[in-house]
Amino acid sequence: MSKGQQRYVGASLTPFEARKFVLGHGMYIDDIALPRLLHASFVRSPYPHARLRDIRVEAACRAPGVVAVLIGRDLASLTAPFRLAPPIPGLLPMEMTTLPVDKVRFVGDLVACVIAENRYLAEDAGELVEVDYDPLPAVVDPHTAADPGQPLIDDAVPRNTPYHGVFPHGDVEAAFARADRVVEASFSQHRQTHAPLETRGCVANWTPGDDTITLWSSTQIPHPLRTQLAARLGIPESKARVITPDVGGGFGQKIPLYREELAVAAASRLLGRPIKWIEDRRENLVSACHAREDIVSVQVAVRRDGTILGVKAHILTNLGAYAFFPANYMAQVVGMMIPGPYRFQDYTYDVTTVLTNKCPAGPYRAPMLICSWVTEGMVDAVARALALDPVEVRRRNMLYREDRQYVSATGQRYESITPRDTLERALELLDYEKFRRWQAQAQVEGRLVGLGICVYVEPNTYGSAFYRQAGIPGSGHDVAIVRIEPSGAITAQIGIVSQGQGHLTTVAQVLADEFAVPIDIVRVQAGDTAAAPYGMGTRGSRGGAVSAGAAMGAARLLKDKLVRLAAHLLEARAEDLELRDGRLQVRGSPQSGFTLRELAQKAYVTPMELPPGMEPGLEASYAYDPPPLTFSNATHVCVVEIDRETGQLLIPRYIIVEDCGTMLNPRVVEGQIHGATAMGLAGAIYEEVVYDPQGQILTGTFLDYTLPTSCEVPAFEIHHLETPAPNTPLGMRGMAEGGVMGAAGAVSNAVADALAPLGIAVDRQPFSPRHVLGYLREAGVVKAS
Amino acid sequence: MSERRIIQVTVNGIRYERLVEPRLLLADFLRHDLELSGTHVGCEHGVCGACTVFFNGRTVRSCLLFAVQAHGAEITTVEGLIQDGRLHPLQEAFLEHMALQCGFCTPGFLLTALEFLHEVAEPSEAEIREALAGNLCRCTGYQNIVRAVQAASGALAAGGGRDGE
Numbered sequence: 001m002s003k004g005q006q007r008y009v010g011a012s013l014t015p016f017e018a019r020k021f022v023l024g025h026g027m028y029i030d031d032i033a034l035p036r037l038l039h040a041s042f043v044r045s046p047y048p049h050a051r052l053r054d055i056r057v058e059a060a061c062r063a064p065g066v067v068a069v070l071i072g073r074d075l076a077s078l079t080a081p082f083r084l085a086p087p088i089p090g091l092l093p094m095e096m097t098t099l100p101v102d103k104v105r106f107v108g109d110l111v112a113c114v115i116a117e118n119r120y121l122a123e124d125a126g127e128l129v130e131v132d133y134d135p136l137p138a139v140v141d142p143h144t145a146a147d148p149g150q151p152l153i154d155d156a157v158p159r160n161t162p163y164h165g166v167f168p169h170g171d172v173e174a175a176f177a178r179a180d181r182v183v184e185a186s187f188s189q190h191r192q193t194h195a196p197l198e199t200r201g202c203v204a205n206w207t208p209g210d211d212t213i214t215l216w217s218s219t220q221i222p223h224p225l226r227t228q229l230a231a232r233l234g235i236p237e238s239k240a241r242v243i244t245p246d247v248g249g250g251f252g253q254k255i256p257l258y259r260e261e262l263a264v265a266a267a268s269r270l271l272g273r274p275i276k277w278i279e280d281r282r283e284n285l286v287s288a289c290h291a292r293e294d295i296v297s298v299q300v301a302v303r304r305d306g307t308i309l310g311v312k313a314h315i316l317t318n319l320g321a322y323a324f325f326p327a328n329y330m331a332q333v334v335g336m337m338i339p340g341p342y343r344f345q346d347y348t349y350d351v352t353t354v355l356t357n358k359c360p361a362g363p364y365r366a367p368m369l370i371c372s373w374v375t376e377g378m379v380d381a382v383a384r385a386l387a388l389d390p391v392e393v394r395r396r397n398m399l400y401r402e403d404r405q406y407v408s409a410t411g412q413r414y415e416s417i418t419p420r421d422t423l424e425r426a427l428e429l430l431d432y433e434k435f436r437r438w439q440a441q442a443q444v445e446g447r448l449v450g451l452g453i454c455v456y457v458e459p460n461t462y463g464s465a466f467y468r469q470a471g472i473p474g475s476g477h478d479v480a481i482v483r484i485e486p487s488g489a490i491t492a493q494i495g496i497v498s499q500g501q502g503h504l505t506t507v508a509q510v511l512a513d514e515f516a517v518p519i520d521i522v523r524v525q526a527g528d529t530a531a532a533p534y535g536m537g538t539r540g541s542r543g544g545a546v547s548a549g550a551a552m553g554a555a556r557l558l559k560d561k562l563v564r565l566a567a568h569l570l571e572a573r574a575e576d577l578e579l580r581d582g583r584l585q586v587r588g589s590p591q592s593g594f595t596l597r598e599l600a601q602k603a604y605v606t607p608m609e610l611p612p613g614m615e616p617g618l619e620a621s622y623a624y625d626p627p628p629l630t631f632s633n634a635t636h637v638c639v640v641e642i643d644r645e646t647g648q649l650l651i652p653r654y655i656i657v658e659d660c661g662t663m664l665n666p667r668v669v670e671g672q673i674h675g676a677t678a679m680g681l682a683g684a685i686y687e688e689v690v691y692d693p694q695g696q697i698l699t700g701t702f703l704d705y706t707l708p709t710s711c712e713v714p715a716f717e718i719h720h721l722e723t724p725a726p727n728t729p730l731g732m733r734g735m736a737e738g739g740v741m742g743a744a745g746a747v748s749n750a751v752a753d754a755l756a757p758l759g760i761a762v763d764r765q766p767f768s769p770r771h772v773l774g775y776l777r778e779a780g781v782v783k784a785s
Numbered sequence: 786m787s788e789r790r791i792i793q794v795t796v797n798g799i800r801y802e803r804l805v806e807p808r809l810l811l812a813d814f815l816r817h818d819l820e821l822s823g824t825h826v827g828c829e830h831g832v833c834g835a836c837t838v839f840f841n842g843r844t845v846r847s848c849l850l851f852a853v854q855a856h857g858a859e860i861t862t863v864e865g866l867i868q869d870g871r872l873h874p875l876q877e878a879f880l881e882h883m884a885l886q887c888g889f890c891t892p893g894f895l896l897t898a899l900e901f902l903h904e905v906a907e908p909s910e911a912e913i914r915e916a917l918a919g920n921l922c923r924c925t926g927y928q929n930i931v932r933a934v935q936a937a938s939g940a941l942a943a944g945g946g947r948d949g950e
Contacts (some may be wrong), residue, residue: 015883249923710931
């Protein structure tokens with residue numbers, strides 16, 4: 001059966017989902033209205049670490065409009081605690097109650113849940129909850145969190161260290177023994193938060209009598225969320241339903257079953273009424289998962305000519321006060337990806353995770369982010385130490401196109417990636433030699449200008465084999481159900497969900513081509529666990545690849561059935577048939593054959609005409625398990641100029657050459673590149689979660705946690721290479737996190753390049769004006785104020 | 786319980802009369818009392834711009850106003866941009882250039898851009914970026930939004946538009 005015309009795959013279409021959004025008809029959590037709806041508000045700890053000696057709720061319960069006030073002890077009798085104990089060597093088990101019972105562990109930690117007729121009244125009543133706190137000393141600095149004598153944040157975790165692991169590859173000591181020099185560098189990435197424009201929220205609706213619960217959740221993972229929800233509530237999973245409405249951004253923050261959601265679900269069951277919770281922005285900045293507080297130091301063994309012989313890396317990561325994820329989870333991928341696009345095979349890394357009295361950390365778009373700064377930063381450090389051109393050092397060490405199936409130092413199998421191609425193309429677009437001449441002249445004039453190059457390899461898609469290899473429980477498959485309706489229209493349900501990535505449209509593009517029909521009769525839906533097949537969620541840049549792969553698989557099962565049916569009806573051989581323009585016909589004879597509608601009518605309405613043994617109906621389900629990892633790669637080149645007086649960073653030019661394999665929808669891909677790159681620059685330059693030394697968070701509004709606007713984010717020049725993956729349908733690779741990796745690495749290297757002539761080593765982010773001035777002051781370039 | 790007040794507000798050309806508490810935010814009034822949920826709340830402190838609406842002909846942040854302040858006012862929300870079933874050229878441009886992904890910031894951007902295009906006929910890219918700097922987007926990196934506004938200004942200049950306000 002021929003593949004048919006490719007009309008939609010590869011086309012730049014604006015997702016159909018966008019149309020309702022420009023009309024203002026999106027349906028996000030806070031837009032949901034139900035009869036008898038109640039509203040939840042949470043009382044939160046003002047202390048970073050304190051025992052909860054007593055909580056008195058009588059006054060709050062009597063406040064106008066209040067229906068109930070629940071505290072940790074109440075919820076402990078309604079729900080099971082969360083125990084995280086995957087069998088990973090070096091990882092300590094951790095347990096978390098639904099709401100804290102004995103003590104609170106960070107500013108913003110949960111103390112009580114108030115349920116009232118409306119949000120205003122719930123917040124009023126929250127102020128009447130009386131709490132006796134016994135403040136405890138707080139642990140804030142990850143460098144000292146494990147020191148002897150520090151207060152324990154979790155009694156089950158000695159030295160506040162839930163994880164430590166060492167991962168040797170090759171023979172790093174031999175590499176160091178052969179070296180001409182050892183170059184050292186360190187990288188301190190600051191705490192950030194995802195700040196999706198829509199905050200977290202849910203509506204929980206327990207139906208008394210039915211004894212079922214429906215949870216609308218602004219989540220990225222409806223099915224795993226349902227599994228956890230049912231287990232925590234102690235009900236059969238079949239009696240729980242999760243519905244994901246429109247989601248105003250997730251970026252990884254909307255993955256855990258948050259304690260607030262579980263509390264609201266339990267409260268709905270207790271009260272027999274639907275309850276809505278939507279956090280405000282302060283809560284989101286203070287208590288929704290944070291991310292990225294990682295510190296890495298490296299020693300790089302090199303030959304005089306710039307060849308990297310071996311690397312030792314030490315990774316310290318700050319998990320915050322609770323484990324919503326296994327403590328090795330995100331740091332492990334940092335270690336795994338430090339080799340990046342380079343050939344060195346002798347490499348040892350160690351990972352230490354500590355707890356502190358800060359908001360718990362979770363994965364945030366490219367959770368391994370620091371690795372691209374580390375990899376490309378250490379290459380630049382090597383170049384400076386050896387007085388070599390950083391481009392030459394890259395060329396000397398980088399994989400070539402000929403390395404089609406390269407196994408990295410950490411055992412990652414790269415299939416036909418193109419880092420060298422993207423690097424050369426980016427340098428050509430920049431006119432590298434010309435830039436260096438311009439830079440030299442500008443520096444003579446006293447200007448602080450720099451060039452940052454970041455060549456990254458982005459792991460994504462994460463098939464089941466990856467989880468097995470990494471010792472993390474979980475699967476990477478995903479599922480699609482495709483149905484041809486009696487009218488010949490095509491509907492599909494997929495397991496992932498979207499937060500603006502346009503999956504419903506990209507999958508429709510694939511299906512329209514598979515069935516050779518106009519795309520407007522194809523409709524793809526997702527997000528309701530009652531209808532959608534069990535999926536593993538949208539994260540890890542997997543959504544496009546897995547959903548398209550699953551949809552294609554289901555479509556091909558249906559096409560096989562259509563062919564057998566048509567062959568039977570036409571008394572023709574299957575090999576002589578083709579699917580063309582929505583008709584299944586004898587090849588080259590459009591007057592023969594049947595439309596999809598005609599075949600569907602047989603299948604649904606007159607099944608006695610089907611061949612013996614063929615089931616009525618036209619529906620197929622397919623689970624696609626991608627390779628353990630697919631890899632995209634790109635080169636980002638960032639030109640930076642630093643204003644000596646204000647510390648402001650200007651970015652006069654930014655070039656991206658990206659290869660993410662076959663692009664199902666280039667417009668969607670570019671949108672992801674823009675957004676990811678902007679997010680990477682935002683994090684590296686403007687954003688910073690700040691806690692004072694006592695553990696009080698100082699960044700609770702958008703005036704403190706600053707996101708860049710259209711005036712700060714530059715325009716990007718984007719160029720594509722398209723090297724299909726050899727081991728996925730259509731040659732797709734995942735993408736959408738890489739831009740963050742490229743941006744953070746490129747701008748960090750650009751700042752380092754700009755400040756290097758002043759003898760300043762750039763070892764910490766962010767590069768906000770006050771921090772850049774800090775660097776200049778340290779070097780004596782700017783007088784301390 | 787504070788005393789409720791009766792307010793009369795015209796929204797997207799329709800007159801409403803409601804009883805409200807003085808402390809009820811205009812954004813909450815539009816979204817929940819009038820059930821016009823297209824206006825979104827992103828920060829409740831006037832920075833993100835998701836709650837932008839037209840108030841007597843000028844854009845305002847509806848999270849920074851009380852409903853009682855809207856008594857007698859004429860308001861346009863994103864739901865009011867469509868006329869006779871036809872999208873406004875700005876809405877068309879947003880779709881054509883994919884100036885949105887998750888859609889949460891979009892209503893605020895549309896209204897801000899609309900006001901700007903009424904004021905400036907052929908804006909440069911720099912002028913557009915400046916005009917939009919009061920609205921935050923977390924998904925798009927702004928580039929497509931700027932392109933869409935540029936394209937819409939061309940469409941409106943060519944006489945393809947009519948005012949949404």
